[in-house]
Amino acid sequence: MPLTHIRFVHQDDALLVIDKPTLLLSVPGRAEDNRDCLVTRLQENGFPEARIVHRLDWETSGLIVLARDADSHRELSRQFHDRETEKAYTALCWGEPELDSGRIDLPLRYDPPTKPRHVIDHEHGRHALTFWRVLERCGHYSRVELTPITGRSHQLRVHMLAIEHPLLGDRLYAHTEALAAHGRLCLHASMLTLTHPQNGHRMRFESQAPF
Structure with missing residues (x-):
């Protein structure tokens, strides 16, 4: 599936921040007909290394971050686990x-x-x-x-x-x-703040709700 209706909020060598549309899974579902999802679309359209860090429900829209390498994925996952991010x-x-x-x-x-x-x-x-x-x-x-x-x-x-x-x-x-x-x-996930996994800079992203 193409990256239709998927807006890139931020992109660098370590991470992607996406404004996920509603009615799109974050990761594949168990059923074969639920394979279409955000991470699959990214992996099939120029970002084969994309790794999910956290999830939004199928119907929930808004900001979601994905890592682009193993070290960044590990560090971003730790930040979410240790509640160092702000949402x-x-x-x-x-x-x-x-x-x-x-x-x-x-x-x-x-x-x-x-x-x-x-x-x-x-x-x-x-x-x-x-x-x-x-x-x-x-x-x-x-x-x-x-x-x-x-x-x-x-x-x-x-x-x-x-x-x-x-x-x-x-x-x-x-x-x-x-x-x-x-x-x-x-x-709608309208604000996300995290620490960049490579340079340590604090980053804040915002997205206006579509309703």
Whole structure:
């Protein structure tokens, strides 16, 4: 597949920063018909050395970094693991939160009976922490900035559901009204800060949400 609709935000010998479109996997899925993904497209179109460092959900758009050599991959992966990177997401959520900002500290786990959903589980879940703040109040929905401190699967989507403000267009977690309010999942990785794996410079990247 060509690199259609894939925007390069930054490119050098060590890494690529891509603005991933919605409805594109970060890595191949298990089924043969899910082979099309960001890393495969890059590898087949001039970047055979591209290695995934972290992932965005299929429906989530925005900033994602890939390494171009083993040492850079190792160092960038370490930064994500040790929470030395900074990430922020822009989202549209149902309703208007009473407060202007807050934190959600609720443990999460994968829920096989409702695959691929995740649920809050205070006994068996893994620690998950999200900070949020309202950017704009729009009546039946709000524009918010979400900052995940941990990086659990579906963390932002489940946490916002837990405070009764599910994300618009979320086919897994939104109620009927929130699902119908937008044609796509309104979650976009809008800011990413990391340390360059070769020269040690701190780098900040931004991408405007397309909704």
